[in-house]
Amino acid sequence: MLKERILQIASYIAKNSKVLDIGTDHGYIPLYLLQNKITDKITATDINSKPLLKAKNTLIDYKDLETLKFIKSDGFEQISDLKSYQYIIIAGLGGKTIEIILKNYQDKGYLILNPTNNEASLRKFLFENKFKIEDEKLIFENNIYTIIIKAKRQDKNLKYSKEELILGPILSKKNNKLINEYYYKKGIYYQNIFLKSKKIEHKELAKIYLSNNFK
Ligand SMILES: C[S@@+](CC[C@H](N)C(=O)[O-])C[C@H]1O[C@@H](n2cnc3c(N)ncnc32)[C@H](O)[C@@H]1O
Incomplete structure (x- = not known):
């Protein structure tokens, strides 16, 4: 169990x-929400029976x-009763x-999202479906970087740039040591990939991640 990640997810509720x-x-x-008396109005779901049994046991x-x-x-x-939930984790x-799950979400509860990958694509989906990103956090725990996004549907269309999709509209403005390190490592990673692939998209990703580092 990654404690900091769960703590930060819970901090939004x-x-x-x-x-x-x-x-x-x-x-x-x-469990964290209950133990810390944040809320007891919780519906825990899973697509599979086994995890749900694990949750019942926990x-x-x-x-x-x-x-x-x-x-x-x-x-x-x-x-x-989807409308009745104020927070969807x-x-x-x-x-x-x-993204597939959220395609069926039309309501205005807060979304607390913690994708394991493809966060740029998820941000694009959110922007294009009028979900405004209200906050983002970067967590580094057990040698893993992970991003938490808080979003909520708006009535108006939202504009965005390629940099915002990749770096995160909020994360890129936070400018702390952890975030700068993360961008730097991603930049070097894509720079090395580009040396082998020679693909322009890898060069562009390296440039976006590295340029943010020196702002
Ligand atoms: C890695 S666990 C995440 C556990 C927990 N949410 C956390 O962040 O610590 C992913 C869980 O999502 C469930 N899952 C995958 N696709 C799903 C879907 N479409 N609807 C509901 N649950 C799904 C899997 O069965 C699995 O138990």
């Missing part, structure tokens, strides 16, 4: 709000809690899977 945790797996995010101490629900569901498919899933 307002006290006593109603939370839907999509792809709960072991149920550690609901949350055994809370089994009599009426507001804690477990639902086997592919994304939002089996969630009947989709953490530890691939960016593309998160």
